[in-house]
Amino acid sequence: MGCFGGGYARFFHTGMHSRLGLNSVKKRIRIFDTTLRDGEQSPGVSFNINQKIRIAGMLVDLGVDMIETGFAAVSSEESMAIRKIHEMDGNFISLARCNRYDIDSVIDTGIDNIHLFIATSDIHIKYKLKTSRENIMEKIVDSIDYARSHGLNVLFSPEDATRTDMNFLIDVINTAISSGAYEINIPDTIGIMNPISMYNFIHEIKNRTKSCISVHCHNDFGMATANTLAAIMAGADGAQVTVNGIGERAGNAALEEVVLSVHAFTDCSTGINMRMIPKISKYVSMASKMYIQKNKAIVGENAFSHESGIHVHGLINNPETYEPIDPGILGLNRRIVLGKHSGTTSLKYILESHGIKKSDDEISGILVRIKDMNIYDENEILKMVR
Numbered sequence: 001m002g003c004f005g006g007g008y009a010r011f012f013h014t015g016m017h018s019r020l021g022l023n024s025v026k027k028r029i030r031i032f033d034t035t036l037r038d039g040e041q042s043p044g045v046s047f048n049i050n051q052k053i054r055i056a057g058m059l060v061d062l063g064v065d066m067i068e069t070g071f072a073a074v075s076s077e078e079s080m081a082i083r084k085i086h087e088m089d090g091n092f093i094s095l096a097r098c099n100r101y102d103i104d105s106v107i108d109t110g111i112d113n114i115h116l117f118i119a120t121s122d123i124h125i126k127y128k129l130k131t132s133r134e135n136i137m138e139k140i141v142d143s144i145d146y147a148r149s150h151g152l153n154v155l156f157s158p159e160d161a162t163r164t165d166m167n168f169l170i171d172v173i174n175t176a177i178s179s180g181a182y183e184i185n186i187p188d189t190i191g192i193m194n195p196i197s198m199y200n201f202i203h204e205i206k207n208r209t210k211s212c213i214s215v216h217c218h219n220d221f222g223m224a225t226a227n228t229l230a231a232i233m234a235g236a237d238g239a240q241v242t243v244n245g246i247g248e249r250a251g252n253a254a255l256e257e258v259v260l261s262v263h264a265f266t267d268c269s270t271g272i273n274m275r276m277i278p279k280i281s282k283y284v285s286m287a288s289k290m291y292i293q294k295n296k297a298i299v300g301e302n303a304f305s306h307e308s309g310i311h312v313h314g315l316i317n318n319p320e321t322y323e324p325i326d327p328g329i330l331g332l333n334r335r336i337v338l339g340k341h342s343g344t345t346s347l348k349y350i351l352e353s354h355g356i357k358k359s360d361d362e363i364s365g366i367l368v369r370i371k372d373m374n375i376y377d378e379n380e381i382l383k384m385v386r
């Protein structure tokens with residue numbers, strides 16, 4: 001079942017509760033967070049154990065359904081972090097290649113879930129793995145079988161799925177499921193899909209298999225969130241995301257964007273506590289040293305800030321005029337900023353919020369002075385008018 005919604009994000013203001021899935025039974029999209037694995041693959045990023053534990057704890061509080069805590073075979077420190085995180089309550093998984101060494105590394109951590117992957121596109125099979133489709137299929141069966149025989153729940157990803165021959169991909173999915181994988185994740189490994197191709201791709205997979213499907217979209221063309229949403233509209237059951245969209249190259253689909261889009265644009269829901277999003281976003285930004293651009297959707301400093309006089313005038317009368325999302329959903333407040341583009345409504349609003357009342361003529365005069373003198377710092381303005 002796909003989940004289209006006729007709505008759009010403005011509904012975050014009106015009828016918010018039903019759009020947020022609080023009142024009705026909706027298809028629940030499973031949110032799989034890979035900040036600690038694909039997010040950490042961002043060039044130059046390496047979380048220390050304490051940061052990993054802190055992020056995992058926040059992800060548990062956020063309500064994500066599965067946390068990819070790392071790639072156990074990478075190093076003994078990585079494996080140690082996975083073990084430590086496993087001491088918490090939550091659903092944790094580790095990535096592994098289709099080989100015994102990686103699977104044993106996951107078994108050694110004591111976690112219950114393994115994310116096995118192997119590339120299935122001809123370009124990866126020929127030039128990277130230097131093998132054949134038949135051998136890939138054998139590795140899939142053998143690895144899933146081995147992991148299952150050690151009691152692990154298996155999520156399987158055919159890497160570079162979106163460049164894989166569709167008939168072969170369907171065989172891979174059916175084989176992985178019949179070998180015991182509980183879900184297949186479809187990665188758009190190099191981010192070459194667009195919302196229409198992604199919709200059609202997932203629609204075909206859902207029609208030709210009985211598998212539970214999630215998607216993992218990269219942002220090389222800036223479409224990771226849109227592609228994830230298109231996949232969900234086509235019937236995908238889950239999405240792999242990272243906080244702030246960090247990850248390989250241009251990153252992954254951003255958790256905050258996907259979650260709000262699912263609630264705003266579809267009839268599906270998630271189990272995410274949206275009020276936790278700003279806190280984890282700030283922490284991941286600090287720990288990864290990947291600063292969030294001001295105009296980043298949902299978590300950027302400007303996402304709920306307004307300077308333009310015409311906008312502020314509209315907003316003060318009714319926030320829906322210029323705000324698609326109620327910042328209260330994230331536990332945030334809107335910010336009115338004074339600047340070159342301010343009008344009298346903004347200035348009056350700011351002054352009144354500091355208990356300063358001025359006549360309309362005075363407000364107009366002050367605004368002219370502010371613009372002439374290029375003074376936009378709120379404290380300086382307050383000093384000037386008091």
Ligand SMILES: CC(=O)SCCNC(=O)CCNC(=O)[C@H](O)C(C)(C)COP(=O)(O)OP(=O)(O)OC[C@H]1O[C@@H](n2cnc3c(N)ncnc32)[C@H](O)[C@@H]1OP(=O)(O)O
Nearest residue numbers: 041071073074096097098099117118119128129159189248
């Ligand atoms: C699309 C993704 O994001 S996949 C995840 C990518 N993440 C990472 O690579 C980060 C962690 N990686 C690492 O720390 C290291 O690369 C390790 C520990 C995994 C492997 O290191 P090395 O053994 O030195 O191998 P190296 O990185 O040079 O090459 C990768 C090897 O894995 C093989 N391989 C790649 N993918 C798979 C797979 N899914 N299943 C089995 N083998 C695989 C390659 O063919 C190559 O094998 P070879 O050494 O026999 O030629």
Ligand SMILES: O=C(O)CCC(=O)C(=O)O
Nearest residue numbers: 117157159160187189216
């Ligand atoms: O899809 C996954 O999560 C595993 C491999 C991967 O990260 C990718 O293909 O981009």
